[in-house]
Amino acid sequence: MKKLLSLTLLLVSVVVLAGCATKTAPEEEIDCELYPNAIQCKVADPDNPQPGIVEVLDTLPAEDITIDFWHVYGQEKEALLLDYITEFEALYPNITVNATSQGGYDDLRNKTILAMSAGTTPTMLVAYPDHIAGYLEGDAVIPLDDFIYDDVWGIDITDFIDSYIEENRQYQGGFMYSVPYSKSTEMMVFNKTIFEANGITIPMDAPLSFTDLEGFMSTMVGTGADQCEYLINYDSSANLFINSVRQWDGGYTNSAGEILVDDENTVAMLTYLKSKFENKMIALPLAWDQQYGSTNFKAGDSCMTVGSTAGISYNIPDVGTFEIGIAPVPQWDEDHMSAVQQGPNVGIMENSTPAEQLAAWLFIKYITGTEQTAKWSMLTGYLPVRISGYESVAYQEFLSIAGMDAAGTLDDYVFSQDLQDLLGNPADYVYESMTANAAAVQVDYYEYDFAFSMVHASSSDARLQAGIITEAVYGGTVTVQEALQSMLDDLS
Template sequence: MKRLFMLLLVSVFTISLAGCITIDDEEIDCELYPTHVDCLEDIDPTTSEAPGIVNVLDALPTDEIIITFWHVYGQEKAALLNDYIVEFEALYPNVTINAESQGGYDELRNKTILAITSNNTPTMLVGYPDHVAGYLNGNAVIPLDDFILDDTFGVDITDFIDSYIEENRQYQGGYMYSLPYSKSTEMVVINKDIFDANETALTAAGVALRTDAPYTWAELDILAGILVGNGANQCEYLINFDSAANFFINSVRQWDGGYTNSAGDILVDNANTLAMLEYVQDRFEDKTFAIPLAWDADYGSANFQEGDSCMTVGSTAGIKYNVPTGVDAFEIAVAPVPQYDLDNMSAVQQGPNVAIMEDTTDAERLAAWLFITYITNAENTAKWSMLTGYLPVRYSGYDSTIYQAFLTSPDADYKYESMTANAAFLQIGYNDYDPAFAGRVTSSGARLQAEISMKALFAGNATAQQAIDSILSQLGVN
């Protein structure tokens, strides 16, 4: 089944530039489009002087201001967001925030592209960096640096997690077209009962259960020798990786290989990336590694709960899907994601940021900015993280009394969220983000090809070199 699935997938796949808004190649009229990336000089990220590109009002007008906020959140997260909106509107009675879910991230991006072309965009929205890079091509978002550095309404940008700021400052010129909001990473969830049942053998082999440091790939090989099999306390596969794309990209970084850069170069054709893919393919074959394609599924959480894998790697925002329930429920542990070795440690940095659109008034921009600063202040980013599985975007959020209590002595209802947050915190020093670009080749297109190639390896439809060649060919690099 999985082989047929991959043959069909690869045969019908063509590159889509749906995430990229194209404009004419003519020189940009900077008087008409002063905030277009081609019209801005590079900013010095260390300066305390506002660039003076976007006008920041001295005060919020008292006239009625209506803000439309597009997001992707389901019922539970949307309810918490609405709580913040009620609180914010009490502070600013003349401001109304209309928060509207647009479905998933692809739906949000596609609807935004249509809105841009019809000049009917929301005031603000969430999005991944590759989305923002695409919107920039249509001059559809504004840089936030003037707000960040404003004497009245500015924020201490050094309070935000360093890697989150780097991600949001990767655009042309070094300007920040978005601010961190709902950030997450990956963790590995472990079937603690199976590890406990094999405690003697695991301890003797030097790979006993631990949650305060990542397992290396060499240790995963040892674990597989003990835990993979048909026994009562064994699993069909050792470890599942929910996202084939993340698995490819993060493994490349851990092997010091090549993937992409912000210029849009595709860098996968190198010895280290090839060696990584060959190693992974071997581990697919001996059932050390798996991806959800093993069960013709989109995610491996259900199969983890059924005992098909002893460990599963997934988003910190999805911990609840990996907690077993019912009569066959088992206890879990949560640890940082495995690393190839300890020399090139890497963990995926993901989750949307928040941006303000170009087709807005000065009053709408200031109101939107004030709302952004409200939902990302120390208390609210901590609360958002505790209740959603996302992570605080500010150091002060991590250090807040409420969040420290959540990490060290959580309520029973938040036991697993706390375990996840502790594992994520251990990775904060080596989070890596995907470079964002939107041209003839897009970063979302590169990511899709990474996913397809990893699935082809698992299905046995390609060798490691063929997987690399396919990425280059599908992206038009060779």
């Protein structure tokens, strides 16, 4: 007992010591009337787009500048990134880009948080919107508007896809804290052979409606020869939930991090999904104890499957089994169309000199350039972030591969030397091209998740939770009300 007492005393005394070592300063709300120039008080203004928060140098200093770039890429993606760096360094010989992979996205985010605390952050990094929202708790990323609208160094921001801009402008003051970089979306792959056997042609240039899907049920679903056990599989239960909520005009979250699923449209939506789970119109990979539906799609267990555009290669059946087509993801109604857009952006950290920030900006400008984003997309399966990237000669030719295949002219066609240099044999990219075409349809109605970071309830927690409750409803273990209530309880 005496020992315990003295040990406790020791503990307390050292705690007090440790306490002295930590600096303290009470957090204060900034009075914006007194300090209109404080960053917290600035708001994006279309008439005066350069807020003057970041010091933008007029000329690039001549001395050597090294910038650190933290990313998550390995293998082919990293190799391509290194190519870009080599090209960039040839353009700006005094800039060196140190690109380092930090493992997965969570590793990168966790390391950045520690680096913020120690003051060892890189110059720039790859980040999801919820990461940026978190970094802003420490004011560690800078708004890029001063660069974007700069006369010398600026870019035409209207060339970027609208939804991407909105996503990157959703933070305090409406400034753009990051630039879209590696974007993907979802697509629907369908078993063309089996639909044709039933006399159904699925359009590839426009989404089906849920009414269409319901109409297919009696012919397509069953145990007959040209039928599947399920009509359509959704790989991501979270995306199914979030996209459906938007299409039903229901509540999910808002930018303040409030959970709004206690909403009659959301209840109606989930009730509808439940009924479609029960009549086997919609399957989740859980139906087969799988993480993805691709294996069972290829085995003919579902007639259609919805998944990430990056996962197309897994949904291609063996030659001779059946033909596939790739179309946009089905929509509930024309007025509330919604397709998920996902993937990280790139941002610049505050803890760097104006010269480094300018160099980092130039590098961002380079890798998101028209030619570069088109090339990155064709080689990695991501999608161009710029409209001009879509419209570029190379990408248009890439998109045409699918059309030529459909018309049966692919084998005779001679592709441009540029595309051959890039892809080897462009004819091998039929499915990637089909995917890109389907994705291009969805560009007009891309939606993004609000990013927020509250104690134990960030936007990524909400997304995870949305997927989990959808799975629980699918499993039939809970009612719709119980599922939504569980989400509310967990996130507040």
